[in-house]
Amino acid sequence: MTDAKAGTDATAAPGPPAGAGEPAVRVVELTKDYPGGVRALEGVTFDVPAGELTSLIGPSGCGKTTTLKIVAGLIPATSGQVIVEGRPVTGPGPERAFVFQDFALLPWANVLRNVAFGLELRGVPRAEREATAREFIAKTNLTGFEHHYPHQLSGGMRQRVGLARALAVDADILLMDEPFASVDEQIRRAFQEDLLRLLSEARKTVLFVTHSIEEAVYVSDQIVILTRGPGRVSNAVRPEIARDGSSDEIRRSRGYLDAVEEIWGELRGYVEQDMHAVQGPAQGATS
Amino acid sequence: MTGSGLAAPASGAARAPGALRAISPAARSSLLRAASILGILALWELGGRIPVSLTFPSFSATAAAFGGMLVDGTFLGAYAETVGPLLVGVALTGLGGVAAGVLMGLSPRAEWLGLPVFVILQAAPAAAIVPLITFIYGIGFAAKVFAVVLLSTPVIVLNSYRGIRNTPVSLIEMSEAFLASRWQRIWKVILPAASGLIFAGLRLGLAQGFTGAILAELLITPTGVGDLITFYRSQAEYDHMYASILSIILVASVTITLLQRLEQVMFRPELRSP
Numbered sequence: 001m002t003d004a005k006a007g008t009d010a011t012a013a014p015g016p017p018a019g020a021g022e023p024a025v026r027v028v029e030l031t032k033d034y035p036g037g038v039r040a041l042e043g044v045t046f047d048v049p050a051g052e053l054t055s056l057i058g059p060s061g062c063g064k065t066t067t068l069k070i071v072a073g074l075i076p077a078t079s080g081q082v083i084v085e086g087r088p089v090t091g092p093g094p095e096r097a098f099v100f101q102d103f104a105l106l107p108w109a110n111v112l113r114n115v116a117f118g119l120e121l122r123g124v125p126r127a128e129r130e131a132t133a134r135e136f137i138a139k140t141n142l143t144g145f146e147h148h149y150p151h152q153l154s155g156g157m158r159q160r161v162g163l164a165r166a167l168a169v170d171a172d173i174l175l176m177d178e179p180f181a182s183v184d185e186q187i188r189r190a191f192q193e194d195l196l197r198l199l200s201e202a203r204k205t206v207l208f209v210t211h212s213i214e215e216a217v218y219v220s221d222q223i224v225i226l227t228r229g230p231g232r233v234s235n236a237v238r239p240e241i242a243r244d245g246s247s248d249e250i251r252r253s254r255g256y257l258d259a260v261e262e263i264w265g266e267l268r269g270y271v272e273q274d275m276h277a278v279q280g281p282a283q284g285a286t287s
Numbered sequence: 288m289t290g291s292g293l294a295a296p297a298s299g300a301a302r303a304p305g306a307l308r309a310i311s312p313a314a315r316s317s318l319l320r321a322a323s324i325l326g327i328l329a330l331w332e333l334g335g336r337i338p339v340s341l342t343f344p345s346f347s348a349t350a351a352a353f354g355g356m357l358v359d360g361t362f363l364g365a366y367a368e369t370v371g372p373l374l375v376g377v378a379l380t381g382l383g384g385v386a387a388g389v390l391m392g393l394s395p396r397a398e399w400l401g402l403p404v405f406v407i408l409q410a411a412p413a414a415a416i417v418p419l420i421t422f423i424y425g426i427g428f429a430a431k432v433f434a435v436v437l438l439s440t441p442v443i444v445l446n447s448y449r450g451i452r453n454t455p456v457s458l459i460e461m462s463e464a465f466l467a468s469r470w471q472r473i474w475k476v477i478l479p480a481a482s483g484l485i486f487a488g489l490r491l492g493l494a495q496g497f498t499g500a501i502l503a504e505l506l507i508t509p510t511g512v513g514d515l516i517t518f519y520r521s522q523a524e525y526d527h528m529y530a531s532i533l534s535i536i537l538v539a540s541v542t543i544t545l546l547q548r549l550e551q552v553m554f555r556p557e558l559r560s561p
Binding site: 069072073074091092093094096097098100102104106107108110117118120121122149150151165169 | 455457458460461467468
């Protein structure tokens with residue numbers, strides 16, 4: 001499956017990609033051990049170029065979300081470091097905003113307060129933060145739902161609230177943890193379009209965790225492939241896709257299909273390894 | 288009449304325009320509740336009329352006694368005595384118990400120190416301990432307050448503790464990611480998230496507090512509502528005795544409902560609108 005690389009302009013895992021400026025986030029030799037001696041990550045190193053969307057992809061249990069949460073400053077690394085805009089991460093910061101897989105909305109707060117919540121925590125006066133919130137409610141197509149509560153919204157709309165909340169604090173870097181995982185496929189595609197549109201307007205740097213190869217290739221400038229047991233960077237792929245076409249054109253383009261094929265090639269090797277390990281542990285131990 | 292009330296929900300299950308349905312869902316729900324209460328009262332009346340036992344009065348006799356005691360000021364006098372220790376006791380545990388539970392939920396050291404005490408206290412048979420209170424606090428006001436505190440504290444403390452501990456991890460992570468201070472995290476995320484269990488604890492604590500107050504009046508000092516029960520039983524005026532018990536149930540459920548409303552207004556606006 002190594003032949004699959006030929007189709008795309010793949011770069012080795014470490015080091016900044018050619019042509020990009022100073023990376024917004026540098027992840028350097030990250031290792032994470034969980035209590036009980038489980039090693040979740042080992043030597044994870046990659047860069048997130050400023051103004052680009054980088055995806056982390058890999059099989060479940062490969063430490064994608066752990067990596068993202070270490071970048072967010074929500075959990076500490078065992079060793080290695082994360083450098084955001086030139087400074088090492090010691091905790092969460094105002095230049096990073098997080099979009100949660102399970103939305104993490106306050107069930108007792110309406111859409112307006114949820115979207116404004118990041119600003120509320122920063123002490124922005126009510127009138128000002130609600131004006132900002134309304135702006136992003138409009139941009140995420142939630143106008144008219146300001147006074148609804150999360151339980152009255154669909155999954156897709158809840159994640160729009162989560163996205164609006166992250167955009168409202170005007171962080172340079174968006175960290176998104178499988179944001180569309182709990183949204184059904186049709187809405188997911190519409191959501192991907194919206195995300196690309198919003199990002200092209202706002203010029204954010206995005207680190208995006210997903211387990212969908214198609215989604216990663218469709219939205220990303222760079223895709224970092226993690227493999228599990230413990231999580232390591234196996235490759236970083238930069239799909240060569242002309243973004244000016246329609247959604248369908250992009251999904252049928254050579255660059256898109258090659259990138260999907262290459263990533264699948266990378267991951268399939270590990271999936272097959274896993275399946276052999278499961279089926280024949282005795283043979284696996286000798287090899 | 289119950290027949291017509293029950294027919295409406297079946298036909299009106301779909302969202303038909305108002306003209307087709309005379310009764311709103313809210314009205315239907317209260318109608319059903321009223322029907323359930325009426326059913327129980329009818330059974331009570333029947334049981335009293337048979338009679339099941341000479342000591343079991345019918346509902347109408349109890350209601351008449353209830354009305355009489357309400358008018359002649361018997362209830363007023365009795366509750367004036369019972370409410371004092373109850374309010375003081377519940378106020379003490381409401382503030383102190385919630386604070387202790389919240390502290391135990393937030394701080395491992397407080398949890399280590401406090402949790403076993405309250406778990407044991409909850410398991411202990413309080414009614415057996417109540418008579419012992421006399422040895423320390425005598426038979427006065429303080430003894431009754433202590434009985435209220437003894438019964439209501441464990442459930443209030445433990446529910447507050449569990450409420451804090453059950454705050455969804457993702458909400459805590461969210462507040463951290465959006466730079467909440469420790470105080471903001473507690474006040475804007477953890478406490479509202481825990482409010483459901485805290486208030487459930489307060490409601491149960493209040494009910495336990497009532498039990499404590501009545502137990503103290505039955506076992507320690509014959510005063511207040513507890514004394515009404517003892518007195519009418521000794522006089523074999525069972526309708527009055529049942530009226531006293533009924534009054535306790537009414538007062539307790541009304542207070543607990545008010546507490547529930549207070550919680551929704553203060554912390555959970557999303558639960559007010561269906």
